[in-house]
Amino acid sequence: MKWIDLYVHEVTRRLPENTREDIALELRSTIEDMLPDEPTEAQVKAVLAELGNPSVMAHNYLDRPMHLIGPKYFDIYINLLKLILPIALTITLIASVADALVSVKGEEEIITVILNIFGIAIWKLLSTAMQTAFWLTLVFAVIEWTDKSRDQAPLTMSMKKWTPEDLKDVNPIPKKKAIQKCMILGSLIWTATWVAIYFNAAKLVGIYEDGANGIKFQFPIFNQEILNSYWLLVVLVIVLEVALALYKGFVGQWTIKVASLNTITHLITLVVLATIIGNDSILSEQFVVYLQQLKIDSNLYDWAYQSIIIVCVVFAAIDIFEGYRKAKISLLGPLKQ
DSSP states (O other): OOOHHHHHHHTTTTTOHHHHHHHHHHHHHHHHHHHHHOHHHHHHHHHHHHHHOOHHHHHHHHHHOOOSSSSHHHHHHHHHOOOOOOOHHHHHHHHHHHHHHHHHOOOOOHHHHHHHOOOOOOHHHHHHHHHHHHHHHHHHHHHHOOOOOOOOOBBBBTSBOOOOGGGOOOOOOOTTTBBBBBHHHHHHHHHHHHHHHHTHHHSEEEEEEETTTTTEEEESSHHHHOOOOOHHHHHHHHHHHHHHHHHHHHOOOOOOHHHHHHHHHHHHHHHHHHHHOOOHHHHHHHHHHHHHHHHHHHHHHHHHHHHHHHHHHHHHHHHHHHHHHHTTTTOHHHHHH
């Protein structure tokens, strides 16, 4: 009987004290009913093996799950994590990069500035990821432990049991037609980065020279006052690019409407870019003097202006063409009866 006593002990020690005695009697009775008169040790072990792990048996008496998040809520939990985590990381990354660029004083070495930006961004991303995962897991763990239903069938995102009717809501998107979340994330990060650099160009974009104390910023290339004078046009481009990125994320695939909005955004951006860099006063006085000292041809700026516009037009044309090409890719056909 030693084996039965040890098994009962292993089960009841995991239970509240006020229930141990009753459950011990019930469990011992169950085991004895399963055994013949004067059982052998092998027969006792066989019955205990049939009853299973004492931990599982104890949780059955407690009517509590042995998992943090069970199959009933696991799919919803994973889908929400995939939805919330990228949004939280995107906002954190954009805010971190913009804040780091704005805080640059123009006195640090360029390599120090870059390392600081990467360091701050990585630390804040890790912190945001851990906090998001922790709080979402905690919420679902509470839901799991407070749910007294024994039905563990997985629920759909509408918190209902799956039925074939749910297939009507499935919208299969070919991979080549889908808009990847990483592309949206990259677009938002790119927008935040160039905006921060644009409004801090006098401190970031300039001539750096290697001195006794390392590579140091000497003077800006652009006239910040001229750049700031176009703030309304720049804000217009920011709003368009952010709105387009969010809309792409909402739609999730290339459509003619998305491709058309992408085209409009590119055209407006090109016009704004051409307007800003077409201003003859956009270069700082120090940089103009610097070019004169180097005896660089006065037509250099015109050449650079035309080159930048041509490159931007080419890249925009490629992106516009790809947008319409992907928009024309057909979706999978409807289900046939």
